[in-house]
Amino acid sequence: MNKSVVVVGLGELGSVFARGCLKLGYSVTPVTRHNSMAEMVNQVNPEAVIMAVGEADIHTLLGEVPDAWQDRLVLIQNELLPRDWQAHSIENPTVISVWFEKKKGMDSKVVMPSPIYGPKARLVFDALAQLDLPSYIVDSTDELEYELVRKNLYILTTNIAGLEVGGNVQQLETQHPDLMQAVANDVLDIQDWLTHQKQDRKRLMQGLTEAFAGDPEHKCMGRSAPARLARALGFASEAGIKAEQLNALAKAHLNE
Secondary structure (H helix, E strand, O other), X not given: OOOXXXXXXXXXXXXXXXXXXXXXXXXXXXXXXXXXHHHHOOOOXXXXXXXXXXXXXXXXXXXXXXXXXXXXXXXXXXXXXXXXXHOOOOOOOEEEOOOEEOOOOOOOEEOOOEEEEOOOHHHXXXXXXXXXXXXXXXXXXXXXXXXXXXXXXHHHHHHHHHHHHXXXXXHHHHHOXXXXXXXXXXXXXXXXXXXXXXXXXXXXXXXXXXXXXXXXXXXXXXXXXXXXXXXXXXXHHHHOOOOHHHHHHHHHHOOO
């Protein structure tokens, strides 16, 4: 019997996961802008459905996942937390915090191994292993939440601070530690609110340092930095969080 995987979105990251699954012997059925999951659900019975779209599209598409596919879902987005899939009554997806970068015309660049949790974790692990991309399976929802918050802390702190100072993560850590810490504090205030609990800040800041060491020359500011700052301030406003450093950076760098 032919084993199959559906990949929703065949951008740079989606193509990496598709290639890994092909090397494992799966057929890969893409869902692109020209078709839909609803059209495909009666045509294919996949072992996994890898949601490889950007953060801006994830909520729209989570609302379109057919019931028959919900227990096979694999999520790979940045800025992801349990509240995102729970808002769509999705109970137990497989989630990976992706710590490798894939840009057009470049091989994947690993920062550190990517943690995975959920019922399809072994499939994802095996697919990435086919491409020599390191990952590991975590054993609890608590560990998954820590890993997702750590990635959020890394992405948001580096991108938002990078609006002010540019450069790479090593320069941010060594030359602008006060700015880095102030942004991180605001980010973690927001993460506490989004997760409904106080996160272990000491462990998370150690985890941030570990991620910086994985790729010291990683550029701080990506194209998404202004949108990430605006999104973070939207949460802060909703939660009643002052986020003084984020607001100061927004005044300087948004709506210019």
